[in-house]
Amino acid sequence: MKFPNYHFPPPLSRPEIRDLDARAIAEFGIPGLILMENAAEGCVRVIERLFEQPSQGLQPPFQIIAGFGNNGGDGLAIARHLFNRGLPARVYLTAPAEKFQAGSDAALNLEIARRLGVPIFEGEKHLGPATAEGTIVDAIFGSGLSRPVAAPEQDWIEAINRSGLPVLSIDIPSGLDADSGEILGAAVRARHTLTIVAPKRGFYRASGPECTGTVHLIGISIPRPLLEKK
Numbered sequence: 656m657k658f659p660n661y662h663f664p665p666p667l668s669r670p671e672i673r674d675l676d677a678r679a680i681a682e683f684g685i686p687g688l689i690l691m692e693n694a695a696e697g698c699v700r701v702i703e704r705l706f707e708q709p710s711q712g713l714q715p716p717f718q719i720i721a722g723f724g725n726n727g728g729d730g731l732a733i734a735r736h737l738f739n740r741g742l743p744a745r746v747y748l749t750a751p752a753e754k755f756q757a758g759s760d761a762a763l764n765l766e767i768a769r770r771l772g773v774p775i776f777e778g779e780k781h782l783g784p785a786t787a788e789g790t791i792v793d794a795i796f797g798s799g800l801s802r803p804v805a806a807p808e809q810d811w812i813e814a815i816n817r818s819g820l821p822v823l824s825i826d827i828p829s830g831l832d833a834d835s836g837e838i839l840g841a842a843v844r845a846r847h848t849l850t851i852v853a854p855k856r857g858f859y860r861a862s863g864p865e866c867t868g869t870v871h872l873i874g875i876s877i878p879r880p881l882l883e884k885k
Contacts, residue, residue, distance in 0.1 A: 663872050664882050666854045669833045672798055675852060675877050683878050688760045690875045691725065695732030697873035698825060698849045702737070702792075705823075705847065713821050716743035716789040720811055722796055722829075723754040728761030729825050729851070730794025731768050738773045745774035749795055749808050752777060778807075791815055791822045793843045795829035798855055803840035804830050812841040826851045827858075828866040836860030849873055 667675075679685045705711045719734040721727035730746070737744040746768065755762040769775060793815060795808055804812060812830050815822055822845045827833055830842030836857035848858070848867040852875060857863045 663874070664853045666856045666859065667852075668856055669798055669801070672833070672852060672855070675881055678881055679877050682881075685876065685878075687725075688763065690877075691728050691732055691760045691764065693875035694729050694826075694851045694873055695736055697851075697875065698729070698733050698823075699736040699740075701847075701849050701871045701873065702733075702823065711821065711846075713790045713823075714788075716745060717792055718789050718820075719744060719746045719792040719794055720815065721746050721748055721794045722808065723748070723750050723752075723756075723761065724797065724799070725759075725761055726794050726797035726826060726829075727755075728759070728764045729797075730792060731761065731764040731773075733792060733794070733825070734773050735764070735768045735771055738768075738771060743789070745776065747811075748775065748777045749811050750777075787818075789820065791818060791820050793822055793824040793829050793845060795843075797826045798833035800830070800839060801832065805840070809841045812843050815843050816841075821846050822868075824848045824867070827855055831857060831863060831866050833857045836863030838862045838866070842866050844868075847871060851875055852877055 706713045719730045721730035734744045734746045824845035828843040828845045830839050833855040846868045848870045851873045858867050
């Protein structure tokens, strides 16, 4: 008997992605923290597979550039898993830690990473060292972004693009509109995009194809009945 493939929905819009997350939490009782942890574990499995392919050129240290929302929370959880595996990994926060919403899943992952001893830096003064070597993990903005990016996040995005290093974007290249594929002022140009739940419609429109690179789908245990309706 062949092991069944995971059911991935077709490309979805920003409201459809939000609806899936909300219904998984409200109707099936899956805490958001579990969904975030599943996303991180799935991303690390893809990173591990790419890391073992010399042609991909992924080298430590892993530089996780994290915003203060859920995408940053994913990045912090990924950093923890990489660090736990003995890989050099450090986190650069694009904003002071005080901007993390108290009690949020992202704030909890920040605290766990700190207790584990993951090196975490705050502020723009680390912009240079963050892009000097290794592999960059872009976890600044997720698919919910719909406004033009501004400093300091824009500075990080531009530095990432100047670095010449391999870039892995989590869920969506930061600064890319998930629906239209337009660049919202500045957008990361990733070698790989590890997209969560489903590809976004903007991946195939406007600037989407030139920003996403190779797209990898990450399942996070969204209940199958919800996915099959898409």
